[in-house]
Amino acid sequence: MILYPAIDLKDGQCVRLVKGEMDAATVFSDDPGAQAKSFADAGFAWIHVVDLNGAFVGRPVNGDAVESILHNATIPVQLGGGIRDMATISYWLGRGVARVILGTIALRNPELVRTACREYPGKVAVGIDARSGQVAVEGWAKTSDTSALDLARAFEDAGAAAIIYTDIDRDGAMAGPNVAATADLARQISTPVIASGGVSGHDDLAALKAQEDTGIEGVICGRALYDGRIYAARALELLAT
Secondary structure, eight states, rough: EEEEEEEEEETTTEEEEEEEEEEEEEEEEEEEEHHHHHHHTTTTEEEEEEHHHHHHHHHHHOOOHHHHHHHHHHHHHEEEEOOOHHHHHHHHHHOOOEEEEHHHHHHHHHHHHHHHOOOOOOOOEEEEEEEETTTTTTTEEEEEEEHHHHHHHHTTTTTTTTEEEETOOOOOOOOOOOOOHHHHHHHHOOOOOEEOOOOOEEEEEHHHHHTGTTTEEEEEEOOHOOOOOOOOOHHHHHOOO
């Protein structure tokens, strides 16, 4: 199982939110490039990056910070937040992003996601962020009437590299991931699932690892890594066994 350390970008800084609230941001670093390098040096295989400002306004905002991450990281980077058209998808993949994450646009314009998956096989993931099981979009500011499962099923034949499933109510709250909901989603689709939201310690990683056979192939971790509740070497060893 792959452990993705998270770099969430707000106003050029590395932050963590609590339940997606932009005014509840904690700044952990003002040097995204250095943070990316530290994750690569620690032995991680990927880095998960989100342009939080971009997710709210619908276009990339933290471009300089992303460029710094790409310049300093020696491992693949997946990027989400404000990527809502083919031009932006092509731009970031051309700049060296290994995988783009399409969230809001997956609900608003599913055909664009399908087109992107065809044009860039293996380089497009679908981000499904859910609040009480319903898909939230536009930086989690709006909750739709579509369930996470229904949206995931809509892309079963699209060729997406992964579904990144975030339980918003757990994100940044250090309350533990919603293992049951994530495993249930993974069981019902064939696309690999990456879990996100609420990971607070090694026991949470072990709980997700125990559900690996459902189709959970990765987990994203942010605050617990920055806070020192999760140690890179121990976590990587735990998920590799």
